[in-house]
Amino acid sequence: MRKKITPFLFSLLFFLFFIKCSLPVYALDSNENKKVLILNSYHSGYTWTDEQTNEILSTLYNSTVNSSISVEYLDWKRYPSQENLTNVYNGFKFKYQDQNIDLIICTDDAAFSFATENRKELFSNAPIVFSGINTEGLANMSPGVTNYTGVLEEIDPLKTLQVAKEINPSLDTIYLVYDNTESGLSAGKLCMQAAQELSPTVKVVTLTNMSTQDILDTVQLADSNSIVLMASYSFNSDNQYISHEQFCQDLSNVSPVPIYHIYDFDLGYGVLGGYLSDGKLLGESTGELAIRILSGEQASSIPIIQNGTARYIFDYSVLEKYNIPIQDLPINNTLINQPFSFIKTYKTLVISVTCIFILLILFTMILLFYIRKINNMKKVLQNNNEELSQLYEELTATEEEIRAQYANLATAHQLLADKSDELYRLAHHDTLTGLKNRLYLYEEIDELLKKTPQGASLFFIDIDNFKFVNDSLGHNIGDLLLKKISERLSSLGSNNHFLIRLGGDEFVYFVQEIESKNSAYQFALDIIKLLSSPFKILENTLALTVSIGISISPENGTDIETLLRNADIAMYKVKNSGKNGVSFFNQLISDELLERINIEKYFNNALNDNEFKIYYQAQIMTDTQKIDGFEALIRWDSPELGMMSPIRFIGISEETGFIITLGEWILRNSCKYIKSINDKYNKSFHLSVNISAIQLMQDNFISIVRDVISKFDFPVHLLELEITETVIMESADLLSSKFKELREMGISIALDDFGTGYSSLAYLKHIPITTLKIDKIFVDDITDPGSEINLADVIIDLGHKMNLSIVAEGVETLEQAEYLQANGCDKIQGYLYSKPTSQQDLEKWILSYPL
Ligand code: C2E
Ligand code: CA
Ligand code: CA
Numbered sequence: 001m002r003k004k005i006t007p008f009l010f011s012l013l014f015f016l017f018f019i020k021c022s023l024p025v026y027a028l029d030s031n032e033n034k035k036v037l038i039l040n041s042y043h044s045g046y047t048w049t050d051e052q053t054n055e056i057l058s059t060l061y062n063s064t065v066n067s068s069i070s071v072e073y074l075d076w077k078r079y080p081s082q083e084n085l086t087n088v089y090n091g092f093k094f095k096y097q098d099q100n101i102d103l104i105i106c107t108d109d110a111a112f113s114f115a116t117e118n119r120k121e122l123f124s125n126a127p128i129v130f131s132g133i134n135t136e137g138l139a140n141m142s143p144g145v146t147n148y149t150g151v152l153e154e155i156d157p158l159k160t161l162q163v164a165k166e167i168n169p170s171l172d173t174i175y176l177v178y179d180n181t182e183s184g185l186s187a188g189k190l191c192m193q194a195a196q197e198l199s200p201t202v203k204v205v206t207l208t209n210m211s212t213q214d215i216l217d218t219v220q221l222a223d224s225n226s227i228v229l230m231a232s233y234s235f236n237s238d239n240q241y242i243s244h245e246q247f248c249q250d251l252s253n254v255s256p257v258p259i260y261h262i263y264d265f266d267l268g269y270g271v272l273g274g275y276l277s278d279g280k281l282l283g284e285s286t287g288e289l290a291i292r293i294l295s296g297e298q299a300s301s302i303p304i305i306q307n308g309t310a311r312y313i314f315d316y317s318v319l320e321k322y323n324i325p326i327q328d329l330p331i332n333n334t335l336i337n338q339p340f341s342f343i344k345t346y347k348t349l350v351i352s353v354t355c356i357f358i359l360l361i362l363f364t365m366i367l368l369f370y371i372r373k374i375n376n377m378k379k380v381l382q383n384n385n386e387e388l389s390q391l392y393e394e395l396t397a398t399e400e401e402i403r404a405q406y407a408n409l410a411t412a413h414q415l416l417a418d419k420s421d422e423l424y425r426l427a428h429h430d431t432l433t434g435l436k437n438r439l440y441l442y443e444e445i446d447e448l449l450k451k452t453p454q455g456a457s458l459f460f461i462d463i464d465n466f467k468f469v470n471d472s473l474g475h476n477i478g479d480l481l482l483k484k485i486s487e488r489l490s491s492l493g494s495n496n497h498f499l500i501r502l503g504g505d506e507f508v509y510f511v512q513e514i515e516s517k518n519s520a521y522q523f524a525l526d527i528i529k530l531l532s533s534p535f536k537i538l539e540n541t542l543a544l545t546v547s548i549g550i551s552i553s554p555e556n557g558t559d560i561e562t563l564l565r566n567a568d569i570a571m572y573k574v575k576n577s578g579k580n581g582v583s584f585f586n587q588l589i590s591d592e593l594l595e596r597i598n599i600e601k602y603f604n605n606a607l608n609d610n611e612f613k614i615y616y617q618a619q620i621m622t623d624t625q626k627i628d629g630f631e632a633l634i635r636w637d638s639p640e641l642g643m644m645s646p647i648r649f650i651g652i653s654e655e656t657g658f659i660i661t662l663g664e665w666i667l668r669n670s671c672k673y674i675k676s677i678n679d680k681y682n683k684s685f686h687l688s689v690n691i692s693a694i695q696l697m698q699d700n701f702i703s704i705v706r707d708v709i710s711k712f713d714f715p716v717h718l719l720e721l722e723i724t725e726t727v728i729m730e731s732a733d734l735l736s737s738k739f740k741e742l743r744e745m746g747i748s749i750a751l752d753d754f755g756t757g758y759s760s761l762a763y764l765k766h767i768p769i770t771t772l773k774i775d776k777i778f779v780d781d782i783t784d785p786g787s788e789i790n791l792a793d794v795i796i797d798l799g800h801k802m803n804l805s806i807v808a809e810g811v812e813t814l815e816q817a818e819y820l821q822a823n824g825c826d827k828i829q830g831y832l833y834s835k836p837t838s839q840q841d842l843e844k845w846i847l848s849y850p851l
Contacts (some may be wrong), residue, residue: 055283
């Protein structure tokens with residue numbers, strides 16, 4: 001909607017502007033000048049005539065036709081005589097005879113009649129356009145006339161009367177006023193016909209041939225159901241021409257009822273109105289016809305216009321006077337004398353102004369909206385600004401504080417700087433001995449090492465049994481000893497020697513630019529020597545030994561951490577092999593040590609986690625080939641280290657003492673298992689269990705064995721304990737009583753790996769063993785064609801002489817077995833018959849064994 005109004009408004013304003021600025025422009029030049037004569041029947045000043053003439057003139061002037069117009073009046077109303085016409089004729093003859101008139105326009109009958117009669121002589125026989133002649137008049141005048149056209153006067157009194165009836169439905173009397181003139185009579189006649197048509201019962205009082213006063217008097221008495229209808233009234237009863245306008249005014253002044261009319265010319269003089277023949281409309285239509293003819297059309301070819309020259313016109317002030325509501329009037333009426341209505345008069349202007357006003361209001365509202373918004377923003381900004389300035393104040397306050405704190409800090413910083421050397425010294429030195437400490441080693445020596453690519457050596461020095469000093473003599477003595485040691489060690493140093501106390505009884509010597517491995521070794525010996533002379537501490541004299549591990553850069557590491565770790569490993573190696581010595585680091589010790597450390601680490605949980613499994617290897621009787629029994633062999637299936645052979649972990653478990661627990665577990669579980677097998681298959685398989693010297697040395701060993709036997713009700717004669725030859729030889733005295741006790745209990749004792757140690761045959765006699773196990777090395781030799789004496793034979797012989805049972809181990813071939821059988825070996829154990837077998841597989845093996 002708004003979209004449509006806006007362009008409309010603009011074009012409207014534009015249009016108004018142009019209407020004001022431009023004057024009509026006539027195309028005068030191109031056309032030839034046409035001579036037009038307007039011939040009026042009546043006189044100038046007669047409203048009806050003036051209306052027509054003026055309208056014709058303005059229509060012609062506003063057209064593009066270039067014309068010069070003469071206006072003439074026959075004055076037939078006032079002088080309806082032949083004399084008048086003769087004078088006019090003469091005058092016209094004088095005026096127009098020699099002029100070339102192009103068109104004659106005649107208003108009303110007299111002019112048309114004069115023109116048709118005289119145009120040949122006077123007006124160059126020009127075509128005629130008539131105006132304001134009624135049908136009847138035209139019919140009288142036109143026979144034989146050609147070359148004309150025109151606009152008929154539309155007089156329709158019925159329409160006027162219908163309006164009167166509409167306004168006052170009980171209308172019963174019509175006072176009809178008309179004069180005695182030709183046109184008056186004709187109009188009066190039409191009105192009477194119309195009254196009849198409206199209603200046959202309506203009474204028509206004709207006010208004609210009466211004096212003006214009589215008419216006024218009659219009308220004055222008219223009752224409310226009557227009207228006055230003016231037809232035409234220009235002459236009174238004395239045949240005097242009167243001003244019909246004045247007459248109407250007088251009549252209306254006295255009339256109690258409304259005065260209707262059939263012409264428009266008395267409107268404004270007290271007449272109410274009606275369907276009025278309009279002189280202006282007539283003139284306009286006539287002018288338009290004239291233009292067409294002047295533009296070249298033939299007058300006779302243009303049809304006569306019948307209608308369109310009358311309309312409903314009413315005087316508003318008269319309507320008010322008689323209290324007639326506008327609604328009672330026909331819709332398409334025109335009102336005159338309406339009180340001035342600004343809105344109606346300046347409708348477009350009002351619309352435009354209203355629109356502009358609305359636009360302005362809108363604009364103002366938008367403006368106000370933005371002003372408010374801006375004001376709000378201003379407020380927010382102001383608030384922010386206040387907050388900011390507050391913040392700024394706070395900040396300046398804090399800044400002062402910060403400044404003060406900064407000054408404090410600066411003082412503190414200065415103090416710190418003053419103390420930093422001291423602090424550095426403290427941080428990098430050992431408080432007890434004053435030597436450099438571990439931090440120094442990691443920071444400074446590491447740096448130094450990087451600048452020594454040609455090689456350096458690191459000595460890890462650990463005092464042997466220092467714990468003993470501390471524990472037995474107290475920490476004071478321990479500390480004093482450490483001070484003394486560090487003093488002595490310091491005496492060794494030169495420029496490129498750095499002595500560090502790592503902590504406890506551990507010291508490190510870092511030596512830059514070592515010449516050779518030899519010189520390093522020599523330096524280590526110097527240390528040992530230096531510390532070997534006894535220390536006097538208070539009243540104690542203490543002799544010391546040390547273990548030293550050496551690592552050399554770059555072979556054993558290029559950073560201090562690696563060098564230190566490797567020197568530690570080398571030192572550990574010394575400790576392991578009896579302390580009091582020197583060892584260089586090499587990868588082998590490292591690996592060995594690593595495995596050892598791992599094994600020790602994982603031992604702890606292995607037993608609880610069921611990682612140990614006992615395998616069983618059969619021993620076969622040589623003579624019968626039957627199964628005599630089984631040797632229990634331990635396995636460790638470690639999730640971290642994989643399947644471990646006992647060779648790898650038994651030694652370590654002995655060193656750590658773990659074998660005590662493990663050995664007991666093996667004894668218990670193997671006894672339990674073999675007992676269950678014997679019971680299940682009704683057999684008497686014997687069980688050989690390997691026992692470590694460490695187990696044997698435990699005071700409770702015998703009681704453990706007793707406990708196991710009784711717990712599982714294991715037949716003692718089926719239990720054999722295997723002890724390695726070396727163990728027995730080394731501690732025969734210590735263990736002989738235990739062997740005796742075991743033997744007394746009925747338990748057999750086998751000497752394992754016989755032949756590999758240095759058995760003194762003399763000793764053998766004193767040990768109560770029952771079995772000799774020939775080591776695999778001798779079994780391997782049996783079939784060696786190169787060897788002259790077969791040691792296996794010797795052992796078998798010797799054993800038998802001592803009444804011992806002989807078992808051969810590691811028998812892998814039939815040849816070996818046959819040889820051993822032939823030479824009287826009692827039992828055979830080896831892969832030939834069975835590999836060590838898990839519990840799950842052992843039963844199957846037993847069942848599949850043929851004998
Ligand atoms: P050992 O007591 O001399 O055990 C015999 C070893 O020889 C076993 O090795 C066995 O598997 C292997 N062997 C048997 N027959 C043959 C063969 O025909 N050919 C070859 N090449 N080898 C054969 P394993 O089981 O690795 O045991 C190694 C050693 O670990 C044992 O030597 C023993 O000293 C020790 N050991 C094993 N189990 C235990 C145990 O339960 N307690 C203790 N204290 N030590 C055990
Ligand atoms: Ca064994
Ligand atoms: Ca053995």
